[in-house]
Amino acid sequence: MVNIEKYFGSVCALKDVNFEVGKNEIVGLIGDNGAGKSTLVKILTGVFPPTTGELYIAGRKVDTGSYSVKKAHALGIETVYQDKSLGEKQAMWRNFFIGREITYPFGFLKVKEEKKIAAEIMVNTIGFRGKGIGVDSKASKLSGGERQGVAIGRAMHFEAELIILDEPTVALSLKEVRKVLNFVHKIKEAGKACIYISHNITDVYEIADRFIVIDRGEIVAGIEKAKISLKKLDEFLLEYSHGLKDKVQP
Amino acid sequence: MNRRTSRLGFLAQLEGLPIAMVLVVLYVVFMFTAPSVFTGYRIYMSFFQTVPPMLVLAIGLTFIITAGEIDLSFPAVVALSGFVFTWFFKHLNAPWIGFLLALASGALVGYINGLLVARLRVPSIMATLAAQFFWYGVTILIAGGLQIDIGAIVGTTIHTIFVGRLFGIFPLQALWSLGLLVFFWFILNRHKFGEAIMFIGDNAEVARVMGINVEGTRMKLFTMHGVIAAFAGLLLTLEINVFFPTQGQGMLLPVMAAVFIGGTSIAGGQGVLVGTFFGSYIIGSLEAGVVATGIGGYWVQLVEGLVMAASVILNVILGEEGVSILSRTARKWALPSQAPPGDKT
Secondary structure, three states, rough: EEEEEEOOEEEEEEEOOOOOOOOOOOOEEEEOOOOOHOOOOOHOOOOOOOOOEEEEOOOOOEEOOOHHHOOOOOHOOOEEOOOOOOOOEEEEEHHHHHOOOOOHHHHEEEEHHHHHHHHHHHHHHHOOOOOOOOOOOEHOOHHHHHHHHHHHHHHHHHOOOOOEEEOOOOOOOOOHHHHHHHHHHHHOOOEEEEEEEEHHHHHHHOOOOOOEEOOOOEEEEEHHHHHHOOHHHHHHHHHHOOOOOOOOOO | OOOOOOOHHHHOOOHHHHHHHHHHHHHHHHHHHOOOHOOOOHHHHHHHHHHHHHHHHHHHHHHHHHHHOOOOOOOHHHHHHHHHHHHHHHHHHOHHHHHHHHHHHHHHHHHHHHHHHHHOOHHHHHHHHHHHHHHHHHHHHHHHOOOOOOOHHHHOHHHHHOOOOOOOOHHHHHHHHEEEHHHHHHHHHHHHHHHHHHHHHHHEEEHHOOOOOHHHHHHHHHHHEEEEEHHHHHHHHHHHOOOOOOOOOOHHHHHHHHHHHHHOOOOOOOHHHHHHHHHHHHHHHHHHHHOOOOOOOOHHHHHHHHHHHHHHHHHHHHOHHHHHHHHHHHHHHOOHHOOOOOOOO
């Protein structure tokens, strides 16, 4: 992403943002509420276009005017939102294929095929085993961690090259957070890239290769994991939030 | 649901079962209270004649409510489409052109509703309330407030096809409405359009981030409902051989009741078309049934209210959870020594 800016009316949500993710790299995106993390992600995933700026995916320039969620999916970018990944009242098999249904001509669903693939993903990728949850279960029966697991499993099934996790562990118990982090490790093992957005620095530190700090619509720091300890990173962020630190350009 | 402990679990899979039971119980009660009427076939033929317009409207409304929206304008479409059809039949003797233009008029009303709701983001209850007043107004204005008698329609091809009598007794509109029900069941449950509607009604943000065109789907939805309502208006006008400018008034609440007692949730996200079918026949049978029992017309509304409340309550307690609990309890009674293990869900 090059020189991305986004205005909502006269409010500037992102200012001159330059940002990149390497292959099989896990980037931790850190920032306070309202810093612009979600706006950045939504531009990257085609939910809405940037006001100005350029977007390159796998080296190719993307026309931001006609860019959409469907195109992002086609280019291998998948998003897992904290609470917007699954339709609560819908069966699991529908949740796996929503927006990318397997259909007969005229758009009728191939239900058997969808259910079969959904069952495979649930057992093999996500690791659901005989807990009374199957492809016909509704998403509301799943725990928070399991939901994120389903969303990540879905992303991996559709061969995402870049999976974006937007605050995936908010409102989860410690045990459930553990599950989500294990799913993220699987993304790394599968050779895919990931942007992990979180408040929780401990989680981010465990899984990310590089950290990007964003504040009031601007990227203020980019730090390699190898160059900083968790304690140092924590101190840096604290100092920054108290306004003691000058900007560090990546 | 736990498959091991729930032998009656398959009952929960049967769509609209609680409401079907209500209909059966209702007819059995009527058979005892009004045997001379409800043991003959004539009353049922009469229901097959009067319920279809309502059922067709309720099918469309089920989609709207599944999408988390509401449409109050369909009674006006019933009037408008009836006018368009009768005008073309009466003045130009062109029933088929009138038929198509009547459907088109419904599409127009629905499309404008869609524009207001999806593009301008007017809450659907307001947009369609205004639309109901507006389109009734338009209809009364262009009809000059007068009814149009089209007695000559009886025996024409269009009349025979849509509201003729199979074997001389069975009203064909019952088959048309049943056919539409089956078709739209597949659209809702086995088509990506129906799936998009369910996700939008469930959580429009989820639908959007998963790549569903939320605005476009809402536009199509309201347009579709306009066409469906126009078809209901045509069935009604053809059956009674007359257009009157206030036709459709008084159908709003019964149709909504039919959808809700059928088990479709007002919260959106799921639609039960089979339930809508039984709900429509319950609502359409109650008045005749209560009157036939001889307890007097003053009782009609009271009984209607009771049946509606009972149906909704049944839907709640006989939902997915309800059946599994019921089945476990039943097994406990049958085999007290082998109480089944507790089901965590």
